[in-house]
Amino acid sequence: MKPEIYEKSIDLASQKILKKAEEEGIETAWDRYEKQLPQCSFGQLGVCCRNCNMGPCRIDPFGEGAQKGICGATADIIVARNLLRTIAAGAAAHSDHARDAVLTFKKMSEGEAGSYRIKDEAKLLSLASEYGIVSEGKSPKEVASRLADTLLQEFGKQDGHLLCTRRVPESRLKLWAELGIEPRGIDREIVECMHRTHIGVDNDAVHILLQGLRTGLSDGWGGSMIATDVQDILFGIPQPRRSTVNLGVLSKDKVNVIVHGHEPILSEMIVEAAEDPELLKLAEEMGAAGINVAGICCTGNETLMRHGTPIAGNFLQQELAVITGAIEAMVVDVQCVMPSLGELTGCYHTKFISTSPKADFPNTIRMEFHEGRAYETAKEIVRTAVENFPNRVLEKVTIPEEKQECMVGFSAEAILSALGGSPDPLIEAIKGGAVWGIGAVVGCNNVKVTHNYGHVNLVKELIKNNVLVVTTGCNAIACAEAGLLLPEASELAGDGLKAVCRALGIPPVLHMGSCVDISRILVLSSVLANYLGVDISDLPAAGAAPEWMSEKAVSIGTYVVSSGVFTVLGTIPAVLGSQAVTSLLTGGLNSVVGASFAVEPDPLKAAELMLEHIDAKRKALGLDS
Ligand code: XCC
Ligand code: SF4
Numbered sequence: 001m002k003p004e005i006y007e008k009s010i011d012l013a014s015q016k017i018l019k020k021a022e023e024e025g026i027e028t029a030w031d032r033y034e035k036q037l038p039q040c041s042f043g044q045l046g047v048c049c050r051n052c053n054m055g056p057c058r059i060d061p062f063g064e065g066a067q068k069g070i071c072g073a074t075a076d077i078i079v080a081r082n083l084l085r086t087i088a089a090g091a092a093a094h095s096d097h098a099r100d101a102v103l104t105f106k107k108m109s110e111g112e113a114g115s116y117r118i119k120d121e122a123k124l125l126s127l128a129s130e131y132g133i134v135s136e137g138k139s140p141k142e143v144a145s146r147l148a149d150t151l152l153q154e155f156g157k158q159d160g161h162l163l164c165t166r167r168v169p170e171s172r173l174k175l176w177a178e179l180g181i182e183p184r185g186i187d188r189e190i191v192e193c194m195h196r197t198h199i200g201v202d203n204d205a206v207h208i209l210l211q212g213l214r215t216g217l218s219d220g221w222g223g224s225m226i227a228t229d230v231q232d233i234l235f236g237i238p239q240p241r242r243s244t245v246n247l248g249v250l251s252k253d254k255v256n257v258i259v260h261g262h263e264p265i266l267s268e269m270i271v272e273a274a275e276d277p278e279l280l281k282l283a284e285e286m287g288a289a290g291i292n293v294a295g296i297c298c299t300g301n302e303t304l305m306r307h308g309t310p311i312a313g314n315f316l317q318q319e320l321a322v323i324t325g326a327i328e329a330m331v332v333d334v335q336c337v338m339p340s341l342g343e344l345t346g347c348y349h350t351k352f353i354s355t356s357p358k359a360d361f362p363n364t365i366r367m368e369f370h371e372g373r374a375y376e377t378a379k380e381i382v383r384t385a386v387e388n389f390p391n392r393v394l395e396k397v398t399i400p401e402e403k404q405e406c407m408v409g410f411s412a413e414a415i416l417s418a419l420g421g422s423p424d425p426l427i428e429a430i431k432g433g434a435v436w437g438i439g440a441v442v443g444c445n446n447v448k449v450t451h452n453y454g455h456v457n458l459v460k461e462l463i464k465n466n467v468l469v470v471t472t473g474c475n476a477i478a479c480a481e482a483g484l485l486l487p488e489a490s491e492l493a494g495d496g497l498k499a500v501c502r503a504l505g506i507p508p509v510l511h512m513g514s515c516v517d518i519s520r521i522l523v524l525s526s527v528l529a530n531y532l533g534v535d536i537s538d539l540p541a542a543g544a545a546p547e548w549m550s551e552k553a554v555s556i557g558t559y560v561v562s563s564g565v566f567t568v569l570g571t572i573p574a575v576l577g578s579q580a581v582t583s584l585l586t587g588g589l590n591s592v593v594g595a596s597f598a599v600e601p602d603p604l605k606a607a608e609l610m611l612e613h614i615d616a617k618r619k620a621l622g623l624d625s
Contacts, residue, residue, distance in 0.1 A: 002034065009316070009451035011481055012246040013402035017320040020398050026347060028319050029338065033447040041236035043576030046079040049201035052199040061577055071199055079578035080205035080212075081197040083554070084520045088193035090555030094334055095186045095223025096358075096514055097262055101230045104265050104371045108234070109141045113371035115269060115378075118144060119236040127229055131163055145232070157185035162218060164225040164519075167526050171535040172564060175273060176217070179592065181210055181562065183218035190215060205580050213593065215416045216558030225291050225519035231302070235268050238305035238409040238513060240506075242306075242419070245480040247317065247404030249310035250326045254292040255283050255597045256482035258312060258321055259297055261333035262446065262514065264302035266355055266369050268296065269378035270331060271303050279382050286389045291382065294322060295335045298473060298514035305513050313481075314452075315549075316445040322350050325396035329385035333369070334359045336444070336550065341519055349391040353381055409519075410470070410510035412524045423531045425504075426468075431623055434496030437614030438468040438528075440560070442519050443545030443553050447569050452478040454546030454570045454603045459484055461607035463508040466494035467614065470524070473515040475546070484509045495555045518556055532621075537564030537594035540617040542610035546570035546603055561574050561595045564615045568606045 005018045008030050021028050041060045042048040049069050050056040057069030059078060066286050068074055073081075107113035118124055118140050128135050128143050131150050134145045154162055161182050165173065176182040183189055193215050196202035202211070232238075250256050257274060259267040273279060274291040294312040295303050303309035312321045315336055321327060322344050329351045330341060341577075342363030345352040354364040355377070365384070369377050419425045429435040439462040445451055455478035459469050463484070471479055481484050484492070490501035493508040501508050512520045529536045543565045545553055560567050575581045589596040600606040618624050 007450055008455045010456065011246070011402075011451060013400035014313070014317055014320055014451060015090055016400045017247060017323050017398065020578070021320070021323050024323070025257065026323055026344070029316060029340070029447050032340075032561045039572070044572070044574055046082050046574035047075050048573060049073060049078045049081070050186045051081065051197060059577060073203065076205040076578045076580045077203050077208075078578070079575050079581045081434045083573070083575055083581065084208050084215070085197050085553045086554045087215050087558050088190045090218035091186075091215050091223065092369055092553035093552050094227065094555065095155070095190070096218050097334065097516060098223040098227035098230070100263065101265060101266040102148055102151045102197055102233070102359050104150065105144060105234060107231045107371050109144035109148055111141075111470060112614045113374065115374035116234055116371065118233060120233050123229070124233045127218060127233070143312040151230065154189070154222060155186045155228060157175035158188065159184065162186070162222045162400070165217070167523060168221065168563070169526060169529045169535055175593065178211065181217065182244070183214050183222055186218045186222045187319045188216040205578065207472060209581065209584060212558055213562040216555050217562050219555045220519060220522055220559030220563065224516040225522070227516040228513070228519045231264055232411070235264055235306050237413050238411040239414050240407060240409045241308045242405060242407050243304055243308040243310055244403045244404045244405055245477060247312055247321060247400050248325060249294050249360065250321070250324055251289070251292040252326065252397070252399055253289040255286070255288045255386050255389045256327045256550040257291065257293045257382060258296055258327055258330045259293060259299050259303065259450065260296040260318060260330060261299045261337055261356075262335045263299060263333045264306070265371070265374070266331070266333050267303045269374045269383060271307055271309055273375065273378040273382040276379060278380070279379065279386055282383065283386045283389065286386055288386065288389045294521060298516075299333060301473065301514040301517045301526065305411075305511070308408070311477055311480065314445055314477035316447065316451045320525045322348060324399050325393065326399050328388040328392070329353055329381065331361070331381055332361070335552070337361065348396060349388060351384055351388050353384065355381070355520060398550065400612040404481055404483050406480035406511070407487065407507050408480070408485060408511040410506075410512050411414065412500070412512075412520045415510065415524065416527070418506055423527055427528065429496075429500050433623070434466065434500050435468045436494075436496065437468075437540035437542070437618065439467045439469045439610055440471070440518075440541065440543040440565065441469055441475050442515070442556065443547065443548035444550050445465055445478075446549040449547045452473050452481065454601075455479065456482040456484070458544055458570075458603035458607050459509055460492060461604055462610065463489070463493040465496060465607070465611055467611070468497060469509040470502075470512050470521055471509055472512050472517050476511045477508050480511065485511055515552060518560070525563070525565070534621070535564055535594065538617060538621060540621070541565055542612040542613045543567040544570065544606055544610060549594070557597065561589060561597060561608070562593050564594045566595045566598070566610070568600050568609050570601055570603065570606060572599055577625050
């Protein structure tokens with residue numbers, strides 16, 4: 001039976017556009033999901049392998065048919081290998097994004113990327129000193145060049161350890177070293193995953209998974225952290241500011257340009273180009289009242305955090321944004337961009353512009369983006385959008401009125417300054433029980449979950465129980481749409497958290513950025529752990545990804561757990577075909593890294609698991625007041 005619209009999304013704006021899609025006979029991800037049902041159960045359990053051409057092989061989960069692949073691989077081996085490849089792909093996506101940011105940074109320092117500059121010199125100097133680069137007597141660009149070289153070496157490093165890992169509490173570093181999972185070069189870990197999963201290499205599930213932990217760590221404390229740091233130097237450390245979210249941010253009289261994907265290298269330039277007097281004049285000539293840039297997914301989070309650029313939606317709203325009929329250009333770079341957008345934009349006047357040398361899609365206009373002429377390309381892109389404004393078909397336009405105000409920009413630095421410069425007030429609030437614990441809630445949308453239902457209900461339940469929530473990615477956008485990123489949302493919080501939020505003027509849910517910015521959460525947890533003189537795994541904190549879907553999310557979950565934080569997944573990972581892998585992930589890991597995963601699709605029950613975990617950690621710290 002076809003699901004009702006309210007079963008597809010809890011968000012009113014999205015429901016309205018889903019209705020429009022139905023009326024216009026337009027297909028969306030939800031329709032394609034229906035056509036996939038029932039989904040392949042071998043795939044769901046993770047027990048099919050095509051790592052060599054004797055296969056594909058699959059294991060019969062009921063124990064009646066084949067129990068081994070042709071090479072002899074068991075379900076445990078196949079599931080573990082598949083999981084390792086998933087982690088490698090996720091880590092590769094984050095880290096390759098980081099590489100491009102560092103390469104732009106390097107070119108900027110050499111004067112070859114004239115559109116970019118050093119926005120935050122203080123962060124440049126503090127990173128330089130962290131990495132032992134002498135800055136006295138050197139110009140900022142010279143320091144930047146040295147820093148870029150040092151960071152680039154992190155990718156190809158063959159020995160030693162990743163520099164960012166020195167931010168971790170001593171106890172955790174020692175544990176990683178003992179386990180042999182201290183990450184080495186970022187690229188090295190990813191390549192090693194591909195090698196190990198080739199036929200006839202690594203065939204012990206535990207041994208394979210340890211490499212998974214190491215690779216995840218090379219993402220969290222490597223690629224993602226480098227991306228965040230370099231982007232902060234180039235574009236500024238996010239500071240608290242207000243903005244608006246949801247499909248209602250689209251303008252009925254301005255040119256609407258959507259930036260979608262993940263890399264601020266592009267979107268920063270688009271935001272700037274949209275203010276160019278020449279293009280504003282052209283917009284006026286085309287009959288538009290101005291140029292409105294709005295984001296989707298994490299590239300949207302990046303510009304939201306730094307400029308307050310509005311966000312039109314999260315992952316499952318990308319098609320809906322087009323279906324409003326109000327978008328002149330959908331500009332994309334990498335990751336989480338549905339290939340369906342090609343055909344879909346063809347049903348409207350929307351120009352679908354792909355910009356990354358790495359990512360092409362059907363039916364796009366290619367406008368490749370290179371640092372050397374970044375601003376010029378951004379201007380050409382915005383011009384294309386502006387010139388498309390007269391083609392908007394008014395009868396096809398529906399912009400829902402729903403838009404929600406939000407307060408964003410809570411980098412670790414901004415949180416510390418909101419606390420008056422020291423973690424002390426937060427620690428005291430945690431000790432006294434006003435803030436019962438910290439919940440990190442992140443991750444995607446997934447058609448298997450009613451859009452935003454998992455995110456919003458889990459977060460509401462946590463704040464109700466005085467858990468301060470930090471968020472990134474599509475969860476942050478879902479929370480913004482539900483009005484949870486406002487100081488006023490502390491009305492929904494328990495009394496303790498409410499009082500703390502009021503005193504500090506902060507929302508009970510703090511938007512810390514894009515998905516690579518989960519590195520900010522890692523840094524914050526290190527700061528808190530070090531301040532308390534404990535390990536990260538001792539903190540009254542828990543993580544969750546209620547609607548996750550991407551391979552990046554698997555890498556994230558892996559490094560969060562390996563860093564010592566219990567994490568609840570809202571959708572089921574493809575591991576249930578192996579008892580050994582499943583019980584290791586959901587239990588055994590506790591005795592290895594002091595944290596594990598749980599799977600719980602019901603957000604209220606997921607919150608309960610997190611709260612139980614936080615209770616136990618409080619008790620262990622002697623805080624059960
Ligand atoms: Fe993509 Fe980052 Fe997931 Fe959203 S949360 S669907 S990965 S945009 Ni990263
Ligand atoms: Fe089958 Fe083994 Fe080849 Fe996988 S690696 S396809 S299990 S023979």
